[in-house]
Amino acid sequence: MLSVSWKLSRQFPPLVAIPFALSLGAALPFADANDLPDIIYRDVAVIGGGASGAYAAVRIRDDFHKSVALIEKQNILGGMVDTYVDQKTGKTFDYGVQSFLNVSGATDFFARFNISIGSSSSSSSSVTEYIDFRTGSKVDFEPPSSSKQISAIAKFLEVIEPWESMLFPGYWNFPEPSDIPDDFLIPFGEFLTKHGLEDGAPIIYASTGLGVGNMSEVTTMFALQSFGWDMARGLTGKMGLFTPTSGGNQVLYDAIAKDLGDDVLYSSTVIDSRRTDFGVFLTVRNHKTNKVTLIIARRLLVAIEPTKDNVKTLDLSPVESSTLAKFTYSNEFAGLVDNPVFNESTYYFNLPSSAAPDNTLVYQEDPMVASFQYTGLENLFRVMVIGNTTTTADEAKALSQESFNTLLKSGRFITSGQEQELSWAAFATHGAMHARVTVDQVKAGFFQDLYKLQGARSTWWTGGAFSANFQTQLWKFDEGLIPKILKGL
Known part of the structure; x- marks a missing residue:
């Protein structure tokens, strides 16, 4: 001693x-x-x-x-990076973090480790099928065209740009209570409607907004934390998205x-x-x-x-x-399943029936399975689960199983049938995310x-x-x- x-x-x-x-x-x-x-x-x-x-x-x-x-x-x-490596082919799929925003200095950090990078592409040959995972019923939802969605995101960026320093890259400059913009404290769905930005909601939700659950009901300042300035710049071509060229x-x-x-x-x-x-x-x-x-x-x-x-x-x-x-949080989970009944040309996306025909501001309540998405690797589909503050990994897996069986019995896959067990190739608990208060x-x-x-x-x-x-x-x-x-x- x-x-x-x-x-x-x-x-x-x-x-x-x-x-x-x-x-x-x-x-x-x-x-x-x-x-x-x-x-x-x-x-x-x-x-x-x-x-x-x-x-x-x-x-x-x-x-x-x-x-x-x-x-x-x-x-x-x-x-929560979560890179899956196919043992047969050596190919990789990132079922956690999908890409990196090219924020100032980000590419230099890769360069110091001699990691080559390339532009991130989200293109897919899959056709999105909107389904209410609670019932298995198809939802006849028609989203705005891609051009309308991107135009809405450009307008969204114009609206929120004056507030960027209040939330990014942290709360150092967050205004005193009397100076907080009124728009920060209203539900995000109300904010989008107020500024005529409803056409941008589908792409906001499908990219990162779904992490907060029912995005329309979340306080705007916290929705902006899940999809904000740099994400909008990325989608409108004002900021690049990139990934390593090999290795995931x-x-x-x-x-x-x-x-x-x-x-x-x-x-x-x-x-x-x-x-x-x-x-x-x-x-x-x-x-x-x-x-x-x-x-x-x-x-x-x-x-x-x-x-x-x-x-x-x-x-x-x-x-x-x-x-x-x-603080309260969302709990996120991601995994890969390889049941052969999935259709590789279909992106199974969960929306409530009330979203039909064109209600862009209606979403499922958490906890929920957000989607089953083909990875490009044989039979492998990515599963995204959005939970609330108390959702556990076992509950997320059980919810995935329940949604899978509902879709199977309702004929949404290549073959229909009775229940079968999900075959998990990988599963990760991303844990508490999107911290927020009242x-x-x-x-x-x-x-x-x-x-x-x-x-x-x-x-x-x-x-x-x-x-x-x-x-x-x-x-x-x-x-x-x-x-x-x-x-x-």
Whole structure:
């Protein structure tokens, strides 16, 4: 212990020795009887190796020359990228993240790892068939023409452009309650109707808007977080979309993993913490080996959604707990199924019967299966499930099975018949996304209170709840956050 305290005193003020002793004491019961925990010292500890956490770890270590420890609960980096590799052909399909928005500097991040990129194409030979997945009935919905939809998106961009700095790349400039634009706080369907943008609704919903569930009922400012400025620019040709030319989107995060090497603690979670104004002390356990590691860091970056389960071991203050508890989320799930009864030329899309013949603002309530979409790989269809705050992976799979059986029995596939089990080739829980609060909470200064958490007790926050759920926009948010994290180091 004396050697540990001496080493600690070289990096932290003397007062930090007290919480360190508490952290060490908390960790010992979790260690094997004959195996004391490892102790590592870092400038910055990062929790979460998804888009925001992995990017920040690379930038902080490689470009700002500070030591890092990245804690990731999975055995790979990348979060919800989800690249499937066909073992027979080697072909890949990204059933999570589909493409990257060419936000400033995004392509340079790929270039540093020598990853070639190309334009993303969403063209498909599939014909969209609108079906009410609750009944299996075909919905005779006729969407506006593609040209009308794109024209509406261009007009949509004109309407929302003046507000961009209020929401992107985070809430740093979010207006005081008395200055919030009225349009921010009305339901999104009402917003689209008010500005004559109904023709753009189908493409908004089908691309990313469906992530919030019934898009028409969601408060406009949160709908803008699921489909906003850069998505509109991408669809109107003002911003490019790109993907790696080979290896799928996971290839980037595999390259990051190789770069960071032993600075990543895989299959690991924080089981105890002490956070102070002088630094943080994290007790981390590998859930495969049961190995315990103590991380002593000057700063902490939390790069996971701040749900109750995710932050329960982070020694939250009453203010942190009460603020973060106000968030509600969508839970998203994605998978691949290979039942041969699907028609490869059909894109099965879930809409309520009331959408017919041309009601662009009517959607299913969550939880729901959004679609079954052909991947281009033999028999494989992508399944998207949008759940509410409490939806579990088992419930998402059960809902997929129920919708599949409904479509099967109603004759929507190549062959009809009785129930059969979905054959899952892959399944991923994307977890809590599209964090939002009530209108009354926004008016009461929620986002001002949220950002007061930044920097408190040596802790900083990134990810979708503090920015937006798009990979490269999270990187842009990190770019503004990193200098704040490192100030004084």
